[in-house]
Amino acid sequence: MNAQELEGYEWRRDMVGESGGAVYRLHHKAGGPDLFLKHGKDAVADDITDEMARLRWLGAYLPVPACVRFTRSADEASLLMTALPGKTAYQVMEQFPAQRMAVVAAIAKFLRSIHAIPASACPFTSHYEYRLARARERLDAKLVDEGDFDDARAGWTGEQVWTALQALLPLAPDPVVTHGDYSLDNILICDGEVAGCIDVGRAGIADRYQDIAIAWNCLEEFGASLQEEFLRQYGIPHFDREKLNFHLMLDEFF
Incomplete structure (x- = not known):
């Protein structure tokens, strides 16, 4: 990183969604924009590299953070971006x-805009076959946090989740450009509208339920009526419960 770019900022560590790396908000610089800095090593460095590439591509289609500076060595990566x-x-x-x-309506509308990006233009894949292979690698490497599973799978082992996943295959594909981690923490709201999305390191071509499942799951905390409203606003005439369960279980590995 260029030290001059960081001079004059106050630093605050952001503990939400770090995923093994360090995330800092840089703010309160006179005349300077707020920034975020992500830094990580090894597998986290690979994730940061993935996010950088996707941010640069998605910027042509969606409001996402702009990459200010990216540095990469053999085992470390840093990404400085706008807030x-x-x-x-x-x-x-x-x-x-x-x-x-109103927020539910806004995030459903924004998700439709993501899924409307021409899939033929997207250079990244997040197909479930690809993510299953990654999930198996993470499970074998003991990188899966079994204590952080959703309540529906509390007490399960990673192998039990894996077996349950296999029982739901094959899936009928419905590929679109997806965010990959469309949670309520990754969508920014300003003046009642979605101002943009963050944490796009898993963006790519996948089944639309990859995003629908995560958003629906996040809304459970606020009641089933809002989950149903999200589906209605998005426009799902026939809710596929098996696809939803598959993608929620797949997400347990990441």
């Missing part, structure tokens, strides 16, 4: 209950 305005969708829903229905 998006607003609060996360989760923060807005938690702090302002009266706005929950």
Whole structure:
């Protein structure tokens, strides 16, 4: 990183969604924009590299952070990027209950815009076959946090989740450009609209339920009626419960 770019900023470590790396918010610099800095080693460095590549591509289609500087060595990577305005969708829903229905409508609309990006233009894959292979690698390397599984799989082992996944195959493909981790923490809301999305390191061609499942799961905390409203606003006439369960179980490995 260029030390001059970082001079004059106050640093605050962001503990949400670090995924093994370090994330810092750089702010309160006179005349300077707020920035985020991600840094990690080994596998995390690979994840940061993936995010950089996807940010640069997605910027032509969606409001995402702009890459200010990226550095990479054999085993480390750092990514400096602009901050998006607003609060996360989760923060807005938690702090302002009266706005929950509007937020659900906004994130469903934004998800439709992601899925409308021409798949033929996307150079990245997140097909479930690819992610299954990655999941198996992570399970064999003992990188899966079994204590962090969703309540529906509390007490399960990684091997039990893996076996349950296999029982749901094959899936009928419905490929679109996906965010890959469309959680309420990764969507920014400003003035009632989605200002953009962050943490796009898993973006790529995948079944649309990759995003639908994660958003639906996040909304469970706020009630089934909002989950149903999200599906209605997105426009799903026939809800595929098996696909939803498959993608929720697949996400346990990451």
